[in-house]
Amino acid sequence: MDLTDELEQSDSGMESLTASKDDTPERRPEDSFITPSLGSSPSAGTPPCGPLKEYDDEPDETLSERLWGLTEMFPETVRNGTYVVTTKTWSGVKSLYGLSRSVMWIVASSSVILFAPVIFEVERAQMAEMEKSQQKQVLLGTNTTMTGPMPNMPPMPR
Numbered sequence: 001m002d003l004t005d006e007l008e009q010s011d012s013g014m015e016s017l018t019a020s021k022d023d024t025p026e027r028r029p030e031d032s033f034i035t036p037s038l039g040s041s042p043s044a045g046t047p048p049c050g051p052l053k054e055y056d057d058e059p060d061e062t063l064s065e066r067l068w069g070l071t072e073m074f075p076e077t078v079r080n081g082t083y084v085v086t087t088k089t090w091s092g093v094k095s096l097y098g099l100s101r102s103v104m105w106i107v108a109s110s111s112v113i114l115f116a117p118v119i120f121e122v123e124r125a126q127m128a129e130m131e132k133s134q135q136k137q138v139l140l141g142t143n144t145t146m147t148g149p150m151p152n153m154p155p156m157p158r
Contacts, residue, residue, distance in 0.1 A: 061069075071079055 074082075
């Protein structure tokens, strides 16, 4: 029997799981592949020859770096259009924010200027009415401040 036939029959697919799931074919080190020798059986689960190369010292890509790397696959017109839309949107948001700040300042200051005198005048009128009520109560007594008919007396005919 041929060595390749023996490898195909005995390989259950589990030997390929020995590497990390983060390893892609582009990133996988060359010495992590299991290369069977003529005298060994591939199902024995022999570790790879030599230590695995460590890639932990490489910094991970951020989302923005990955997206920037993907821009190469788009045509120049799409990239320029995306840039124009993004910059116009950002400047629009900034100008809308500035406009809303100005409008809020105008509304707040105008309402204080226009409605503060009205509020003060209403408060002054209420205070004057309360003072009249207190003076009437002091001069005439507590029962005279009631403006309706007495509760125990029948209404007076007209």
